[in-house]
Amino acid sequence: MMSRSDIPKNNWVDRYMPEFSRPYIRLARLDRPIGTWLLLLPCWWSLALGWKLQLDNTGLNELGYLYILFTLGALIMRGAGCTINDLWDRNMDKLVARTADRPIASGEISVKKAVLFLSTLFVLAALILYQLNKVCWLLGVLVLFLVFTYPFFKRITYWPQFILGLTFNWGALMGWAAITGSISFEPLLLYLVGIFWTLGYDTIYAHQDKEDDALIGIKSSALALGDKTKLFLIPFYSLTIGGLVTIGLLNNFDFAFYFLIGISASQLIWQILALDLNSPIDCLEKFKSNKLFGLIVTLAIYCG
Numbered sequence: 001m002m003s004r005s006d007i008p009k010n011n012w013v014d015r016y017m018p019e020f021s022r023p024y025i026r027l028a029r030l031d032r033p034i035g036t037w038l039l040l041l042p043c044w045w046s047l048a049l050g051w052k053l054q055l056d057n058t059g060l061n062e063l064g065y066l067y068i069l070f071t072l073g074a075l076i077m078r079g080a081g082c083t084i085n086d087l088w089d090r091n092m093d094k095l096v097a098r099t100a101d102r103p104i105a106s107g108e109i110s111v112k113k114a115v116l117f118l119s120t121l122f123v124l125a126a127l128i129l130y131q132l133n134k135v136c137w138l139l140g141v142l143v144l145f146l147v148f149t150y151p152f153f154k155r156i157t158y159w160p161q162f163i164l165g166l167t168f169n170w171g172a173l174m175g176w177a178a179i180t181g182s183i184s185f186e187p188l189l190l191y192l193v194g195i196f197w198t199l200g201y202d203t204i205y206a207h208q209d210k211e212d213d214a215l216i217g218i219k220s221s222a223l224a225l226g227d228k229t230k231l232f233l234i235p236f237y238s239l240t241i242g243g244l245v246t247i248g249l250l251n252n253f254d255f256a257f258y259f260l261i262g263i264s265a266s267q268l269i270w271q272i273l274a275l276d277l278n279s280p281i282d283c284l285e286k287f288k289s290n291k292l293f294g295l296i297v298t299l300a301i302y303c304g
Helices: 012-016 019-027 034-052 060-093 111-129 134-153 160-168 171-180 185-216 221-250 255-274 280-288 290-303
Strands: none
Touching: 012 019, 019 060, 019 111, 034 060, 034 160, 034 171, 034 185, 034 290, 060 111, 060 134, 060 171, 111 134, 134 160, 134 171, 160 185, 160 221, 171 185, 185 221, 185 255, 185 280, 185 290, 221 255, 255 280, 255 290, 280 290
8 A cells, every 4th residue: 555645744734733633633634724715715705605695784893703703613523524524534545545544543542532522513514503593503503414425435436536525615605604594596506616616626626536535435426437527527617607696696796807817717627627537646736726716706706
């Protein structure tokens, strides 16, 4: 088994954090923030869209407070999701080069301690959720089904990336609800945009493990699509951009929105053209570049 762990070595965790805390920081992926960004950005889009359409008299101070709450919530829930995933996958992670030394799989954190850590994260998440309205409370409870069951789908379908899309883009509904106290067509369309985006970037991510996954029986869209992945990335990312353009047209956004969406589209095109499906390093690089795409979209909504 090649030594290509996804856990960074000799970074700020090793240099500055107390030794007892390091396994939990790594379990929550605090040292690998890209997952938090990808969970957070649909929240930012939705908050921006709800505020820009002025469906509520939300002031800048209140909007800023919501951004802080959602940022903290994404950080905590990403850690909770990673803990649940690693509990589900602890026996299989031992067999995959990239994940073999994750804290639970390696025995650095016991199952009992991981469950206690998860419970603590859920308490913190509940305290944040309590600051929002009742529609957000309902949405926050409903998404737990997806959070807990996502790892199961890797065992029964070649499209767990679709389930991840449902899970990771839930903030597109919650951000709007936090501002307006309701759900309408705009956040539903934004949610769909995020799902297609996730189908693209997480299929790229899954190509890192396709050989190990095939050996141990884990399914993914990378295995389903194989060498045709680039061809399928075109409709995934086209529907992403098409949905964003539709939101702009429905709400009479001005030229700045479309200009920035054009730039974001060029970033997705670059991913497809430059992607080397047989290089785990390149797949990870292209996956991480979606942070830039998401930030450009956030800016586009505000400038629209």
